[in-house]
Amino acid sequence: MAMDEFSVIMEARKIVRAVNPTAIPAPVEAYVERVGAILKIDMSLADNEPGWSFDHKGKKYICVNGKDSPERQRFTICHELAHIVLGLPSEHQEVPSSSYVKRAQAEIYCDIFAAELLLPFGLFRPLADKAEISLVSIDALANRFNVSFMAAGSRFAAVLKAPCAFVFSEKGKVRYGVRSTALRDAGAWIAPRIEIPQGSLSAKLRGGVACDGPEEIEADEWFQHWERGGTLLEEARHLDRFDQTLTLLWFEDEVPPPKRGTGRDTEIEEDEDVLLKELDGVLPWPGKKRRR
Amino acid sequence: MALTGLGFLLQHLREERRDSLRDVAKLADIDHAYYYRLETGGKESPSDDVLAKIIKALKAGEREAEMLRYLAKHPETDTALVEYALKDKTVTSEEFSSAAGAVFRGNIRPDYPKLIERVRRMLSMEE
Numbered sequence: 001m002a003m004d005e006f007s008v009i010m011e012a013r014k015i016v017r018a019v020n021p022t023a024i025p026a027p028v029e030a031y032v033e034r035v036g037a038i039l040k041i042d043m044s045l046a047d048n049e050p051g052w053s054f055d056h057k058g059k060k061y062i063c064v065n066g067k068d069s070p071e072r073q074r075f076t077i078c079h080e081l082a083h084i085v086l087g088l089p090s091e092h093q094e095v096p097s098s099s100y101v102k103r104a105q106a107e108i109y110c111d112i113f114a115a116e117l118l119l120p121f122g123l124f125r126p127l128a129d130k131a132e133i134s135l136v137s138i139d140a141l142a143n144r145f146n147v148s149f150m151a152a153g154s155r156f157a158a159v160l161k162a163p164c165a166f167v168f169s170e171k172g173k174v175r176y177g178v179r180s181t182a183l184r185d186a187g188a189w190i191a192p193r194i195e196i197p198q199g200s201l202s203a204k205l206r207g208g209v210a211c212d213g214p215e216e217i218e219a220d221e222w223f224q225h226w227e228r229g230g231t232l233l234e235e236a237r238h239l240d241r242f243d244q245t246l247t248l249l250w251f252e253d254e255v256p257p258p259k260r261g262t263g264r265d266t267e268i269e270e271d272e273d274v275l276l277k278e279l280d281g282v283l284p285w286p287g288k289k290r291r292r
Numbered sequence: 293m294a295l296t297g298l299g300f301l302l303q304h305l306r307e308e309r310r311d312s313l314r315d316v317a318k319l320a321d322i323d324h325a326y327y328y329r330l331e332t333g334g335k336e337s338p339s340d341d342v343l344a345k346i347i348k349a350l351k352a353g354e355r356e357a358e359m360l361r362y363l364a365k366h367p368e369t370d371t372a373l374v375e376y377a378l379k380d381k382t383v384t385s386e387e388f389s390s391a392a393g394a395v396f397r398g399n400i401r402p403d404y405p406k407l408i409e410r411v412r413r414m415l416s417m418e419e
Contacts, residue, residue: 040414046400054394054411057386063414076397083395089368090395110397 003086008109011085012116025146026118028074032062035081041066051076053083060084071148075114082113118147119155128156133164133250134214135235153246154178163188164250167222169196171243172206186256188223197221202247205238219257222249230257295333297369297392301360303331304378305350319349336367358385366392376404387411 019030032039037053037060045051050072051064062080064073083090088106124145131137135153142152150168155178157166163182167190168175177190196203200222201215214235220226222234236247251257306316313331317324322342329335330346338346343364347357359377362385363369369392377383383391390411391404402410 040417042410042414044410044413048398049400049402050397052394052396052410054390054414056390056411056415061414063410079397080395088395089393090397107397 003088003109005109005112008082008086008112009116012082012113013121015081015085016117016120016122021120021123024123024144025074026120026123028077028118031081031117032077035084036060037062037081037084039064039077043067051080053080069148071142071146071151074118074146075148075151078114078117079110081117082110086110086113115151115155115158118151119145121159124155125159128159129161131156133160133162133233133248135237135246135248138166138248150246153248157248162250162254163256164248165190165222167202167245167247167249169202169245169247172196172203172245182256186228188219188226188256190222191224194224196245196247200236200247201234202236202238202245205236206243206245211236217249219251228257228259295371296336296363296367297371297374298336298360298363298367299331299333300371300374301356301363301378302327302346302350304374305352305356306331309350311350316346316349320345322346337364355381355385359388362389362392373404376408380405380408383408 015031015034016026019027019034021027021030029039040061040063042051042063043066045063045065045067047065047067049065050068051062053060053062055061062077062084064076064080066073068076082088083106086106086109088109090104090106124141127141127144128137131141138149138153138156141156142149145152153166154168157164157178157180160180161182163180163186165177165179165183165188167177172195174190174192174194174196176192179188179190196206197217200217201211204211214233216231217234219228219230219232222232230251232249233252234247234249236245238245306313311319313328314324317327320327320342322345326335327346330338343360347360352360359374363374366389373388373392377388387408391407394407394411
């Protein structure tokens with residue numbers, strides 16, 4: 001079976017089901033045990049080397065940078081578990097870290113897998129749905145689940161029932177945006193590599209303007225080819241040191257604005273002839289020319 | 293230049309013996325065109341039987357035979373790692389396959405001497 005995001009999530013949920021975590025934060029050691037891997041803390045790795053894994057005589061070893069924060073170590077362990085479970089290789093050669101370089105699909109799948117383990121749907125979603133949509137809520141969830149703000153923010157937007165998106169930008173350009181199902185279904189698309197919209201709160205923060213709390217912004221400033229209109233609420237945080245911007249976008253209403261009828265759609269709706277006939281209980285088949 | 297790790301190692305072992313492609317193919321009782329494709333990367337995963345015949349024909353040592361078996365099943369292995377393992381005879385076939393199959397989080401990759409050293413260090417930490 002070809003691998004896709006759905007199958008990756010299903011594989012991760014199999015492990016979550018088997019371990020059946022009931023307490024928060026999720027028990028990473030139990031996941032490691034479930035997969036049959038051996039965990040090693042490596043203090044000799046450089047700051048930009050979170051971890052790696054290898055197989056020796058059939059045993060799986062996961063090595064994690066002991067100098068990283070506990071949150072990062074937990075994510076790395078689950079990312080490496082994904083490589084083992086999904087059988088995904090990584091690039092042999094060093095990968096450029098420029099914002100413009102697209103990440104390898106295997107690495108994206110491993111991150112999705114790790115998020116499923118660390119922020120189990122059954123434990124995370126009820127808390128996310130109950131929480132107010134805000135960066136403070138994401139902070140609280142990140143602390144509770146012992147994950148990074150970025151991981152919690154991405155997951156928050158992904159599982160929320162409300163129309164919401166979490167956007168990660170670097171050096172003024174969008175790297176990726178995670179959208180809730182409601183936004184995805186509505187066709188709200190945040191294109192990677194576009195500039196942060198000029199009029200946005202995120203752009204203001206990056207420009208050094210102090211902002212206090214969420215601000216309103218026209219939805220089409222963030223969403224590409226968006227014809228539904230509507231006003232988004234935007235909250236953002238800018239990390240000067242890394243020139244990274246984290247943005248939370250949401251509609252205040254539970255659903256995105258309805259699709260605006262185009263001229264042609266309206267014409268069709270008004271033309272009764274093209275609508276289906278009202279059901280009258282009489283089957284339209286077989287016709288008179290029924291073959292005997 | 294061979295395109296696969298398997299081809300690279302086959303060519304190295306054959307040239308070490310100063311055999312021609314036809315010599316090896318004849319000794320292994322296989323089609324020389326097929327053997328040529330294995331060396332040049334046109335074919336990359338011979339069956340266990342064919343590989344066993346080639347290993348016998350090349351009189352490969354146990355370490356190289358294990359490496360060939362691994363490479364036949366992992367055609368994506370970097371030829372540079374095969375080249376390194378051939379130069380450093382202290383690298384065991386198990387260490388070679390551990391390094392070949394290593395995966396990393398992040399963008400940084402250690403060079404092969406450092407990777408082998410890390411595999412050894414992690415294994416020495418066992419127990």
